[in-house]
Amino acid sequence: MASYSDLANRPVLTQPVYEAGRPIEVVAREFGLNPADVIKLASNENPLGPSPLGLAAARKALDTCHLYPDGGCTFLREKLARKWSMEPGNFVIGNGSNEVMILLAQAFLRPGDEVVFGAQAFIVYKLATMLFGAKPVEVPMPGFRHDLAALRAAVTPKTRILFLASPNNPTGGTDDPADILALAASLPEDVIFCLDEAYTEYLEASADLRPLMMSGRKVVLSRTFSKAYGLAGLRVGYLMGSTEVCSLLNRVRQPFNVNLPALAAAEAALDDEEFVHRTRQVNAEGIVQLSAGLKKLGFAFIEGKANFLATQVPQAEEAFLKLQKAGVIVRPLRGYGMTGWLRLTVGTAEQNARLLTELAKL
Ligand SMILES: Cc1ncc(COP(=O)(O)O)c(C=O)c1O
Structure with a gap:
């Protein structure tokens, strides 16, 4: 049997x-x-x-938890659009930023594809890659720091996604925003560059990918409410990208992937x-x-x-x-x-x- x-x-x-x-x-x-x-x-x-504003909103939202959450995450996407001077259609909200990376992999990876990232990069890149039968290409990190030139050199015609976190977890190293932008701009037009900014709130400056994004380059970024906003247990993160990539990812995600208190908390925490x-x-x-x-x-x-x-x-x-x-x-x-x-x-x-x-x- x-x-x-x-x-x-x-x-x-x-x-x-x-x-x-x-x-x-x-x-x-x-x-x-x-x-x-x-x-x-x-x-x-x-x-x-947790963010006190986020916590209060989550508590209040529990009163109506007999109702499904807003599957479109309308208000959070509108608020993020205002914060970033983008459109609500440029955002996909996930059950943690972890989920948006899996959505990206699910939507774009097939067996035989390659995904490039650092050997000591956040482990979820490898998990997302392997889950869909694609091949992880782990680039050595001398002194446990990203070697951006080596990452670029590892890109082949089979590469579909390149992941980079700045700061990187678990090493903590950060790359210069100008170098990150140069890497993103140097990639072939059929490689998706995913910049993971889970810890970016702790930095003074981060790379502004919006001009590249708006010019049609395949760049996306992910952020989370788990760290600086203190909402790890509620699981909310997001991806920002072109309206086309967001609309594709929205087809892949579950209808109610972000729960009601989490959504309310994230909306409120953005003001905190x-x-x-x-x-x-x-x-x-x-x-x-x-x-x-x-x-x-x-x-x-x-x-x-x-x-x-x-x-x-x-x-x-x-x-x-x-x-x-x-x-x-x-x-x-x-x-x-x-x-x-x-x-x-x-x-x-x-x-x-x-x-x-x-x-x-x-
Ligand atoms: C670099 C990095 N990216 C993404 C995540 C995922 O965070 P979450 O799914 O809670 O948004 C983490 C969590 O530790 C992380 O360290």
Whole structure:
């Protein structure tokens, strides 16, 4: 009798599974800790909590959760259009920006296609590529930084998408906006350039892809409400691109892919400039605090401005375990080919101090 595996689509059989940051409750139960004493610095979440405006809107929206959400995400797309001086038709809203990348892959990739990205780039590019039977082309990252010339050189007639995140997760490195624009402009007209700006709110400047987009080049960008807006648990992100690419992706996505409180929260959070400002400030201070602490401990780390730092610690896997026992969850980077490295999300000053104290005990 045929097994389910015999019947499954071939790429599903070799599809890697995404390894998420370990949840507080799970770690607390495993190590016999009080969940209130555990801190999670493993998934680059916002240590200040959710945007207060977003949270209030989500709570209010729950009163009408017997109704389906607006499948067209009308108001959020209108608001984004105003923010970006674009049209609502230039946006696709996803269940996290993760989803818009999968939609892109689903709409454009077929077996035999190639997708180019850095060897230590965000893992979802590889997952999206493999899921549709396309071939990941992983370009070496010397010193764990993107080599934009090498990315460009890896493009062949088979390349369909090139993914680049700035800052990149998990390394934290950032590329110069002018270099990013030059790369985007240099690509063949049948290669889609996807710039992932999940952490761009933490930077002073980011690349403005709109002129290229409007001139008909195949460039899209993705952003998220999970980081600077503090709405990771609600799952909202978006893609900005030409009206043509957005209309194709809208055919692929589920009718109600973004839920009601999430949609309301994202709409409200877009106005929460005060919260984003405070987030950036606390993060910048946290980067200084963690960098100084790591230097003092003699741990190498990759300098960056996102809300996390990748650091090299002795016996990283054991350290990951010891930190959990002490109620501090971080992320080991072995899965990214960075054995010996941990990724530390920047927390509040108090959380950072606790993390450094525990790291010192290693
Ligand atoms: C570089 C990068 N892109 C995209 C995402 C996906 O975020 P979300 O699906 O929560 O929008 C993440 C999440 O950690 C990320 O690090």
